[in-house]
Amino acid sequence: MLPRQSLLDGSRAPTDLGALIDQAEEALRTWQPRWSPFVAAAVAEEAEERLGQLTELTVTARGGWPQAERSRLCFSRRTGEGEEAGPPAGEAEAPAPITALELAGNFLFDPADASDFRNALLAAGAEPGDLGDLWVRGDRGAQLLATPELAERLLEQQNQGPLLVRTVPVQIERLSLEQLQFPSRRAPRRLSSVEASCRLDAVASAGFGLSRSRMVALIRAGAVRLNWAAVSSPSRELVAGDRIQLDNRGELTIEAVEPTKRERWRLVMLRR
Known part of the structure; x- marks a missing residue:
């Protein structure tokens, strides 16, 4: 068992960190890697800082692109010096369970911001941990990083009718990560x-x-x-x-x- 109380002492987000500790313990107990839901940057940073110091545990963060604010954490057991259990060789470089989606619609006459898209997705049954980074692409819609499970549900649900963002119906399409047009970020x-x-x-x-x-x-x-x-x-x-x-x-x-x-x-x- 991990030293839960000492890991939680002084945490900015004890509930979120506690859930991640549960997953880390499961990875140690089963000797199999465990991926967390998407978590906010502050939670990921704190988990990497606190759990990453444990000698028996490896913590890897992946958000779908290098400057992601929301990311999924992979917990795996370290069996010896330089050796990890669970993930195959090269796991750190392997794709994380993250799916890219295009949410396309005509927002010329009813502009939407990122919170409008997130609220529509939550109303459609998504959980906060299903949603990674999301950015608006002018009046054409938005792009989203999500869990594969949410992507499958959304693609199935649109067979019953389109997702509405404000008053605009959107068409959901799966993309490869290479097809995403990431928002521009300034160099440090x-x-x-x-x-x-x-x-x-x-x-x-x-x-x-x-x-x-x-x-x-x-x-x-x-x-x-x-x-x-x-x-x-x-x-x-x-x-x-x-x-x-x-x-x-x-x-x-x-x-x-x-x-x-x-x-x-x-x-x-x-x-x-």
């Missing part, structure tokens, strides 16, 4: 800025290149997370090591904070 960039304060709205505004008023509105709308936790106060003070996540715009890490001679703050930030 190190930034330097001098600010009057270390408030969240000021720092995030400088780091993400948005106006202060726009950043305040995003924070109050729940689009910003601080160290993966929801935050609603624009005046939250930041320190070196803090990480700011902004929906669809990546992450900003505060690498250094130093006072200047004019009682301002010089910040070094890494945007990914």
Whole structure:
């Protein structure tokens, strides 16, 4: 048995982490690899950090593309130095159980965002753990990474009628991962800025290149997370090591904070 209580102590998501510990224990008990449902980036990061330190266990994350925010974790037993039980040789490079889907429709007169697509999928019977990353492709619909089981259900269900996203019927088609058109992401960039304060709205505004008023509105709308936790106060003070996540715009890490001679703050930030 794994040291559950020590693994859970101080966890940001103890319920989610507890479910992953159950799967890790099953992999150890059966000597067979176990894939988790899709989990949020914060949960995957915490599980890799905590469970990945165990000598008898190997943890591998796969999200369907290199910059995936949601991923599935594979737990497998390590039988000896450099040797793992369960997965065949090369398992780490083998495709994960992830299916790509196209959700095509004409959204020119009824635009939809990612939450509209997710809500429609959940209403159609999907579980949150069935859904990986999803991105909208203008007025043409969206693309989605999902569990193979959900993909099969959705393809069968559309024989009975199309999935509705807002008022728009969508056609669901299975794709290969190579056919996906992933959303563009910026290359990592190190930034330097001098600010009057270390408030969240000021720092995030400088780091993400948005106006202060726009950043305040995003924070109050729940689009910003601080160290993966929801935050609603624009005046939250930041320190070196803090990480700011902004929906669809990546992450900003505060690498250094130093006072200047004019009682301002010089910040070094890494945007990914």
